[in-house]
Amino acid sequence: MSQRLRIFLFIIISSIFNTVQGQVTFVIESLPNTTPEEDSIFICGSFNNWNTHDEHYLLHPQLNGNYSITLPADTGTIQFKFLRGGNWMKVETSERNEYLPNRVFTYGNGKTVYVKISNWQDLGGVKHFNYLILFLFAAAFYGLALLFLVYRIQKCNRSKFITFLISNIILLIALLGSVMYNITSLIWQSHIAMLGYVLFFTWGPTLFIYIGTLRLHKLPKKIFIHYSPTLFIALFAILRYINFKPLMFLSKEINLHLTLGSTIVLLLGIGVNIYYHIRTIKYLQLGQRANDDKRPIEVQLINIIFITSISALLLLCLNILFLTAELSWVVQVKFEIVLIILSFIIFAEFFYYWKFPEILRDRLVQHPINDASNLITQLTELMQVSKPFKNPELNIAELSDLLNTKPHILSKMINEHYNKNFRDFINEYRVKEFIAMSISEEYKNYTFLALAHEVGFNSKSTFNLVFKKNTGLSPRDYMKQKFNIIKDK
Known part of the structure; x- marks a missing residue:
């Protein structure tokens, strides 16, 4: 290589290096919660004669928000x-919405400057309250109560x-995430949105596995493979959070509400969810084909869950269509209505x-009932193993449904064989169970009233x-005489 060429390349490389070294990147890492999503953010200063609407100084969102x-x-x-x-009335201010002196930066080596904006002059810290989040928060609290309820089912x-x-x-998580999305800043909203993408891809597979387990009474095979799309999106969310350079093109804005990356993820997510909703239909058909399915209550719940889920998915598809078409008069940017339906x-x-x-x-394995003796055997087994009498609302129709018989047949058999009506028959089992639990070490700390419940x-x-x-005695007298057990009522 000639001496002149070497000198020329050295000058070019040095020039590029010095240019890059002299650049400065300003990154806004915190915005007020009041910042409207649709507003553009500009920087202006002595470098552009304080032009407030200079398109060359418009800030753009990074992958991580x-x-x-x-x-x-x-x-x-x-x-x-x-x-x-580009409006001076919307300039940044202090936390107390007071005037801020100009920010100052002195050029030197190339660097990144992180900035936090506390407030905007026109908003003054006031944010319109979205009352839908009250419902979402209440639904989340109700969901926590549901977890405790199911945990106590024996x-x-x-x-x-x-x-x-x-x-x-x-x-x-989706409900609480939506609540947090509505009360946090624009930048944190983008982080929560990443979590929303991951949850979106779990929706269909989880519905498929949940309903399948309710119908089959066991987990479907190879359940982890159904979450492979979720793992892929989780990896994408991590790369987006760290601003992985090769993916920066995905931050290109398609319209006010959608970027290229979010559009691709939403379309892929819709495809995955439609696929699993279609697969779930086979479990709904299973109950229609199976002649031995005698659990209509279970089928009712499954149908409600599926219909609610498919309704929310269809609404989400329409919402994304409206977002793409920028029909602001019908659009639901934050998808709260979809979550309200799912709740x-x-x-x-x-x-x-x-x-x-x-x-x-x-499910108790049931056999066809041919005579009264078989029915008595099955009833005894059911009462001793499944203990349906612990349900305070148990009635003759529900018990006969568990035994694959008619209510009037079961009622007649109880009357003739046990010389009792249905209520006395059930209460006798409850009393026996109460006595057994009272002398059990497991329930020694329970009061009589708690055991009764x-x-x-x-x-x-x-x-x-x-x-x-x-028994002819009160609970206190009976337990004291028979077992020398004394408890508070």
Whole structure:
């Protein structure tokens, strides 16, 4: 290589190096919660004669949601400020919405300057309150109560409990995430949105596994493979959070609400969710084809969950279509309505699991009933193993449904074989269970009233009357005489 060429390349490389070294990048890492999503953010200062609407000094969002701009190399000291929409009435102010002196920067080596904006002059810290988040927060609280309710259901099918837990925790995170999205800053909203993308990809697979487990009473095979798209999106979210350079093109804005990256993720997510909703339909058809399916309550809950989920998905598809078309008069930018619809799954579960906890229990293997002796055997087995009498709302129709028989047949058999009506028959089992639990080491710290509620009595007065009817003594006197057990009522 000739001497002249070497000198020429050295001069070019040195020039580029010096230019890059002299540049400065300003990164806004914190914005006020009041910042409107649709407003552009500009930097203006002595370097552009304080032009507030200079398109060359418009900040652009990074992959991780921070806003940044790189100023060309220069020397000396500059003064500058940030403002929204190119309007001096929307300039940055202090936390107390007071005037701020100009920011100052002195050029030297190339560097990145991180900036926090405390307030905007026109907003003064006031943010419009979204009342929908009150409903979402209430639904999340209701969901927590549901988790405790199901946890207390005895002899739950392990597979059903696991899938219930996973699906409801995901829904709870989505609800609480939406609440946080509405009360935090624009930059943190972008971080929460990344979590939303990941949850979006768990929606369809989790519905498929949850409903499948309720129908089959066991986990479907190879469940982890269903979450492979979720892992892919989780990796994308991590790369986006660290501003992975090769993916910067995905931050290109398509319109006011969508970037190229968010559009691709939403479309892929819709595809994944539609696929799994279609696959879930086979579990709904399973109950229609199976002649031995005698659990209509379970089928009702499954249908409610599926219909609610497919309705929310269709609304989400319409919402994204409106976002793409920029139909601002019908658009729901933050998708709260979709989550409100999904939250009705929590309310439905609470009702059904509270009133019919046997949905989550192991199904008793049933055989055709040909005569009264078979029915008596099955009834005895059911009462001793599944203990449906612990449900305070148990009635003859529900019990006959568990035994694959008709209510009038079961009622007649109880009357003729046990010489009791249905209520006395059930209460006798409750009293026996109360006595067994009272002398058990596991329940030694329970009061009599707490044990009465555990076995299915819903009031103290009813419990005392039934107990005395069956034993001739009050609960306190009976336990003291027979077992020398004394407890507070």
